[in-house]
Amino acid sequence: MRFKASMHNVNTFTKLTASLNSLGPLAWVKLSEEQVCFTIIPEQGTQVWAVLQIDSIFESISVQSAANNVINLEVPLTSLNRALKSAANATSAQIRLTKKDNLPVLALTIVTTTSSNSYSAIPTTSANNDDGFDPSFENELGGNRETIITQEIPVKVLPPDAVANLHEPKTREADVHIILPPLMQLKSISDRFTKIALGDSKSGSAWSTARTRLELAANMHGCLKMSIKTDAMNISSVWTDLSNPELDPNQVEGGEYGIAGHPSEAMKLLGTADGRSEEGWSKVRIDGRDWGKVMSVGRLGGRVIACFCNDHALILYVYLPNESSENDSVLTYYISSYSA
Structure with a gap:
């Protein structure tokens, strides 16, 4: 079983999970290479059945499983939303299904770039300075620094028969x-x-x-x-x-x-x-x-x-x-x- 995806629209994904989280703490997430589906079925209140096209949130995706390359997960929305918020300023972000201590987790890996020039407030000195300060030292410490952070969201893998009987509610034709x-x-x-x-x-x-x-x-x-x-x-x-x-x-x-x-x-x-x-x-x-x-x-x-x-x-x-x-x-x- 394998799932890995590169995200290109973290802002939309974050707003979506925040909205869904207000209706229920857990989501059934159905992953395939064609669509990503989020379903909220609370004990009381509104049900949500969301069908997201892959390119609405992901740049690329790979899903492999013995069940026709479909993976069903139970995902805590609060944890997922909190992790996505940390990726707001990321230069790139990837999410994958892996294990930690033999338990399944969604690992969100975030790459951010920050300026490491800590001498930006020091005035530039001339080439003939007498105070021993070498301007090249500032240039060596300047530039950008890449930081990699991984957020882990505990999930539950659902077997196909556990979700086989879940269907959208049937309603009569609208007036x-x-x-x-x-x-x-x-x-x-x-x-x-x-x-x-x-x-x-x-x-x-x-x-x-x-x-x-x-x-x-x-x-x-x-x-x-x-x-x-x-x-x-x-x-x-x-x-x-x-x-x-x-x-x-x-x-x-x-x-x-x-x-x-x-x-x-x-x-x-x-x-x-x-x-x-x-x-x-x-x-x-x-x-x-x-x-x-x-x-x-x-x-x-x-x-x-x-x-x-x-x-x-x-x-x-x-x-x-x-x-x-x-x-x-x-x-x-x-x-x-x-x-x-």
Whole structure:
């Protein structure tokens, strides 16, 4: 079993692991020479299924195993993210699967270059100096110094049968699909709503959990609504002029005929573009604090399509920008809706 890769986009990898770490401490990482997949399945909260194209984070990769050259690992995200942060200013970085004390680890080797000229503050002397100082001594100590650091992340190698039954959740066809505004903007507003609703309540109580439930709704006319209700208040924000992307016949069962009978086509006949009509909305109820953690992926940029299954689930498709590949890296978030 062998895995080794050279990284060229440490910043993106660091932001990604930080975002995933907010949703769960452990990730199932599936390594192959075609893709790297991260999956978070917490006991409660949002599931994440991320498919990253190799060139989005790696310059080169080698994966060898008896299981069709696929390696499955259980990786502690806090440790991985901490190691990646130390590579922020690296001139090069490599990661490989190895062993320490007969236990598997991911070894992140970082090469940094620093200036070793400790005499830079000393004024240059003339060639005819009388104080015995040789200017060539400074030049010999000057220049750059290369430092190599290795960070080790303990991991667990998972046999193929341990992950064979793990699959993405199945959901019904979405009633509404819409491109979201910038996620950090949504996060700012949802965090404010949640803070107002909580007031000075005790975090973690059943009462406070109920009060942090946001209602998200969208229609097929470019409108998105976020609101929160308690006995004492009812506040909401509405976005208009957003885009509802057209369905791809190649991605819908039945092609063009499938699109004609798709629930979203019926929703186009309802509602209005100003968001004032009560018809044509598909809504979900989600935990505000969990939603704030999901929104942290906005630091990576990229386009986000939200698919609303009324009163059932919200699925987010986060497409990471990648100019070097025709295929997109996609993070898929599955968020279950609370009952009314």
